[in-house]
Amino acid sequence: MIRRDFLKTLGVAAAGAAVGLPAAARAAANREFIDGVEPGGSLNNLDLNLRPIKPEVDKQTTIIVIGAGSRGSTYARYAEMFPYALKVVGVSDILEHRCRRTADKHGVPAEHRFGDWSEVFKVPKFADAVIVSTPDDVHYAPCMKALEMGYHVLLEKPVSPTEKECKSILAQAKKYDRIVAVCHVLRYAPYFVALREIVRSGAIGEIVSVQHMEPIQYAHMAHSYVRGNWRNSKLSTPIILAKSCHDLDILRWIIDKPCKTIVADGSLHLFKPENAPEGAPMKCTDGCPHESTCPYSAIDIYTKQKRHLNVFDLDGNKDPDFILQRLKTPPYDSYARCVYHCDNDQPDHYVAEMVFEGGKTAAFSMEAFAPAGGRRTRIMGTMGYIEGDGTRFTLWDFLTRTPKVWDRKVSEIQEYKGAGHGGGDYALERDFVEAVAFNDPGRLSSTIDVSIESHVMGFAAERSRRSGRKEKV
Template identity: 30%
Template sequence: MSKFVKRALKRVSWKPSGMPEYPLSAAPEFPAEPEVNGVNTRSATGTPVSSIAFETERPEAPETNATPITLVILGCGQRGKAFADYARAHPKQCEVVAIAEPRPQTRADFASRHGVADKYAFASHVELLALSDIMVQDGKPRLAQAVVICVQDKMHAELTIEFARRGFHILCEKPLGVDVRECVRVTEEIEKSGVIYALGHNFPYSPYAASITELIHSGQLGRLLHIAHLEPIGYYHFAHSYVRGNWQSEKTSAPIILTKSSHDLDIFNRWLWPLVPTKVSSFGGLGHFRKDRKPAEARMAGVTRCLECPANVEQRCEYSAKKIYLAPVQGGSSGWPGNLIVDGRPTVEKMTQALQETSYGLCVYESANNVPDHQTVSIQYSAPFEETTAELPEDAQRDSLPPVNPTISFTMAAHTDSICMRKTSLYFEHGEVIGNMSTYTVSDFRDAGRGARRVIPPHPMGGGHAGGDWALTDAWLRAIVEHEGGKIVQALGVGASIRDQLRVFMTGFAIEEARKELKVVDCQEFERRMLNTYQNQAPVARVEIEYEPERPSTSA
């Protein structure tokens, strides 16, 4: 438990006499009201819910380098901007010194915003690495200390390996790789290189998720037995990214359980650490975004693009590209998602051309998508494989041991109004926690008379994904400082090592095997089978350079 939290616990006023001290850095409790900022403050059972607001005070400033850590940004789309803006806001901690982005206007705008000299604004990472190699050959330091990789999924493995071999510390957007082979190769290379590597799983670093993690590991509600978790993707977000967009098919990316929900698999592992997934099953498929679900009027018209669709059909279609992309630009918007499908600031002319020529203008029922639009997953956890047969020490206390089989029920759904605002229920031996990615309630069954307590996590330090983007960047940079200072690297926290991240993706691929083959998959057997197949295999193939991530910055 952090010194900050321990210090704040002394000021918690709502703790019942003789009951556990919850790890909530809280200001004094104030009386419950029927509504607080429009939020119902009664629990599902009608019990009044008291609100607990975190203090805005932050921990003491971590140790930093005497000079800023220098960064290269690969891919200047939405995700590259999110991480680079951290550097802009924290110039004493890090500095963007070079970029690679093939779109001319996007590259120029990005370089101008972050003060990158023209000679260090490249169209390709190949040119960037060539210059860095020449600098090293001339006895100079490489171009930068670290790289942020925000390119298309199929490029992650190749670029990670290229930069790791040159000693760059790496922050890479998820996924680790698009298949098991790539994930295994990346893991091997990172371990050989010894660089600090962080995957873009920002959810655990948001104040909301971090405070829940601390509550779980405090043990104050007993052992965590079950998690019920829903990820609402959002109907038009799914259409944008997983029907028309870059994650529409496993042929060009990883399964959706990893391209969209690896955040969730990652946080499950951190919440239940040191336990690991041992059995998985899954059901789901593509139920709606198919040709046979195309409205009859549109089929009769014989059109495949929204700009050609009859007005009486298009105006009633919630997936109309004209509504999602063109109308916002006509109204003056320059943000997501339209800014991701054109080069530079969106205009009506640029957007119209994009809808005429790219997949973003296609009817959602005519797209080349094949990933599920609904999926449910069941996961059982137990002790790590290497420990399952070990005898317990004689002095082990039964109550201090984790349960042998906590379980998770996870549902991913496309057809939701809410975009990525996950809903989570955590069931402990002595209580429950119910959250919505904004606040959560804590109920302690041993003190039922006092009702649930609504917890308002600390205000984020900034950035998207509820503060997760910037908090992850901060942790990664602090880990680099720890590493280069010869200290034990702790800043990234539990579950962030490259082997931990490989396990997240092994679990995801096991889930996909379970879904496709309608069976329960043994995770230990799956991992052994995959490692026996892919360890020490041929290098990851080079791919054509593309940079265009397209996730909204406000959700994970």
């Protein structure tokens, strides 16, 4: 859709709109928009060609879940919703109760219940595809073996902890002519679909620059990147990939040009032993004298706020005393650790500046110390400006001087009801199921081919952060 046609869809007549506002009026209008005064129109009727998350297939795809934690269980749930299209026929997890829970739910026979991932591939191929949702450092080996044995792969992000391994997976997929979909689910979320479609329409002219911030949220940072699985870059993946490869992917997707150079900085500022308050024990459950005044208290985050409970295998029991008992019991007690006494090394603030082909620039910021999540994006074009917060964005058109807002709630979009990540989880899985059923990777937005580029950007950013030099991508 060209800019003229896009303006028509908004009910705006471009002809005659070039009459300029007085400088004071322009400033006032812009100030009202920036300060958040309700804009004067809606973009909610924009046709995004959103498809239902229900797959359109005439054959059932069979799949093995390797890693039955939070993400693996989420993807397996799609088979419960659409059993005619997807069936879980195998489950692997080193934690027996997680394997049993998912396998029982899907009626997986005993001979197809496995512990370590390697056991899956000791038997002949018995499914169409596998889901690899293991920890980051256990993506590469099962993915490579699955491709070798002829399985298609739904691969949780990030692809792998090293650039070499990422490229090897791409080469393996091509060698065996298999489909690998990377779980860049934000590409499928209606908010980002709408954002990209408006940019592609030419409504803001040519993109010149983008500012994008990912506020992790302080409790989420403490849970995942100080205490949790992604706390140490040597044991998982650098945080720019573990947390923010989604964001690099979205920047590349929206700008739609290759990134040429990147320079990054950031460090671990707060969560270090030297910052521990006097008398703080190794765990919050050890009678810490500061527990009631610490915003990072594990007791507060898990038993009172009841955040991030999926790691505790509660099976629906959210009683505070039960959660507290879990916090005192291995292996869950790792989440009770004092945030100043963990083996973490991930930065709690991270900035990167990117230059894309054609001189377009992007500034990215990842911030731990924010009260809430929700990505913030500003897109500056030659004919307009967009500002959004992850659920709602406003388009300011320089020609018409009329701001328009997009704020459709995913819960109210019939096609996307029940899908996480802003509606993206099951839309991705729909496309993967269809791609496998029809052997057509073109049905996917996030194939391994296109996902590798944003990963390469992340590895370049991390090299720059550590070396202090600008890196070519």
